[in-house]
Amino acid sequence: MSLPQTIIIISLVLLILIVLIGVVVYNSRLRRKIEQLQSELLELNFAPIEDQITRLNAMSLSGESLSTFTTWRLVFEKVKKTKLPELTQQLTDAEADNGHYSIFSTRRLVNSVNKELTESKDDLVNTAAVFEQLLQSNRENETQLNTLLNRYQTMRKAVLSNSFKYGVALDQLEDKLTEMETDFDTVKNLSSQGDHVEAKRVLTRLNASLTTLDDILPVLERAEQELSDEFPAQLKEITTAYKDMLADKYNFPGTDILEEIKRLQEDLQKARNLQTNLDVGELQESNELVSNQIDGLYERLEREIKARKVVDKETDLLVKQFSQSELESTKLIKKLDHIDQSYQLTHGELPEANQLADEVKQMSADFTTDQERVAAGKAVFSNVQVDYERITKRLIAIQKRQQEISTDVDGLYEAERIAKGSLDNFAQEVSLIKRKIDRQALPGLPTNFIDFYQVVVNEIGELNTELERVRINLESISNKLILIQEDVNRLNSETAEITSSANLVELTVQYANKYIGDGRIKEAIAEAMRQYQQEYTYKRALDTIATALEEVEPGAFNRIEHDYYAQNDK
Structure with a gap:
């Protein structure tokens, strides 16, 4: 194999x-x-x-x-x-x-x-x-039947013993109770016949019916109380109060209150129909709406009563307030007229004061109209109250603004005094600059310095003339003072530069003479002296001699300059 x-x-x-x-x-x-x-x-x-x-x-x-x-x-x-x-x-x-x-x-x-x-x-x-x-x-059916039967008997007893609490709903409630009694008999028959499933269905229906009835009874009881007692009593009270208020010269804006009461009474009758048919949901909504509308009528009456108290109280206060405001307006306008003769009011103070005074007069006229309507019994007090509140608020604002204007113009006198003092200080400062330059005994001054000096002197003179006018513009004067201050500062700076440069030229030339044998020094001294004595360009002359000296002896000019400023600072 x-x-x-x-x-x-x-x-x-x-x-x-x-x-x-x-x-x-x-x-x-x-x-x-x-x-x-x-x-x-x-x-x-x-x-x-x-x-x-x-x-x-x-x-x-x-x-x-x-x-x-x-x-x-x-x-x-x-x-x-x-x-x-x-x-x-x-x-x-x-x-x-x-x-x-x-x-x-x-x-x-x-x-x-x-x-x-x-x-x-x-x-x-x-x-x-x-x-x-x-x-x-x-x-379960047997247990539930006993429980529901006890609930039914308790509820039936409560309904029948308090039938007056349900009004026109009673007939429908009794029909409901009769239907449930029939259902109880049906359950007993079905149970005795052994049809427990069908009996369970009927018991479930009975439980739902009892629960519904238990829920609607308090609603029906409350609705009957409202429809029979509360709402009619309230409408009667409102009617009486309204007529009394009309007799007492009250007036009301909006719809006529008696017409609203008539419509509400019709709504109560409609609610009765809902009550008869056990339309509990719509009945609750209807009564809630009626309740809110009745509250609205009470609020309208109370609003006018409260408004009248406010009007009565505030009338005398407003009379005094108008008197005070008109007096303040007159005083302010007179004050501004007087000030306007000496000062130009550049912020429209006088027109504004006149406008505020006119506004006070217009509000006073409105106030008078309200008083006349009250006296004639034609006023709606809530509307008058709104007017009073508007007028009071505006009067307070006007008085505040008038005080601000008065305070602002009061500062004009002080501003004039300060302006004159500042101008005097500038004049003295320029005079000191002149004397300082004169003491220096310089051969001459740069043309641009002389021109600028003359500009500053002219500015001071022109502003002094403006301050001596009968009616001055302090805002314009303040702006010019600021410009003059800047020019005086610049003049001081240029003066210091001229005098310092001239003095340093003399000191540097004296020191540089020891190097006169050096051609660079000799030439620089000649050029610097020409610039000093003929051109009067002292800063350029200093730069010329200082540059040459630094080439011959580095650091020499810095020592001279340092010693000079140290001595002058003392």
Whole structure:
């Protein structure tokens, strides 16, 4: 036998062994599954359901309850009498097939039994649940019936003993109670006939009806109180008060109050219809709307009463306030007229004061009109109160503004004094600059310095002339003082530069003379002196000699300059 043939034979033998081992293993697994299913079949307990059936049979069920019971009893009997023997036989067949290693047949039987057993268990569980619900329904119905009957009797007694509290709604309430009494009889009949499912439905309806009735009774009671007592009494009170107020010269803006009362009385009649039909939701909305409108009428009356008190109180105060404001307006205008003769009022103070005075006069006229309407009995006091509040607020603002204007113009005298003092100081400062330059005994002064000096002198003279006028503009004067201050500062700076440069030229030339033999120094001294004595350009002359000296003796000019300023600072 060749090697390939040997390998093939060995492979076939191994394959057969593997298949045989697999068959044996699967056969063992099927055997265990069969034993498990047999055990589950033996564990099925029918006794509890049979006990439920016995108890339900004793209840003499009828109607839907009987139909439900019959349906599920058939399900139970099918499981017990038909499916159980069939499943037992199938397991016996499976056990026999498995003993002959008929794997496929055994597996088919095991799967079928497993599926049908699961369905049978579910049927038994559902049957027990339905039967328990039927048994429980009877007990619950009896308990609920007693509870609802007690609620009904209590509620019926309350309604009938307090019938006056519900007014025209009483007839409908009695009809509701009669309907519920009929439902209670229906429940008793259904229970006695064994139709507990239908009895449960009626009990549920009864519970809802009682709950609804329990909810609407307080609403109806409150509505009857409002419609019979509160609203009519309030409308009567408002009518009487309104007529009394008209006689007492009150007037009211907006719609006529008596017309509104008439419309509200019509609304009360409509609410009665809602009450009769037990339209509780709309009845509540209607009464709430009526209540709000009645509150609105009370507010209108109270608003005018309060407004009249305010008007009576504020009238005398406003008379005094107008008198004071008119006096202040006159005083301010006279004061501004007087000041305007000496000062130009550049911010429109006088026109503004006249405008404020005119506004006070107009408000005084409005106030007089209100007083006349009050005296004639034609005034709406709430409108007059609004006028008074507006006038009072504006008078306070006007008085404040008048005081501000008065305070501002009071400062003009002080501003003039300060301006004159400042101008005197500038004149003295310029005079000191002149004397300082004169003491320096310079050969001459730069043309631009002389021109600028003359500009400053002229500015001071012109402003002095302006200050001596009969009527001056202090704002313009203040602006010119600022410019003069800047020019005087510049003049001081240029003066200091001229005098310092001239002095340093002299000191530097004196020091540089010791190097006169140096051509650079000799030439620089000659040029610097020409600039000093002929051009009067003292700063340029200093730059000329200082530059040459630094070339010959570095640092020399810096020492001269430092010593000079140190000495002058002392």
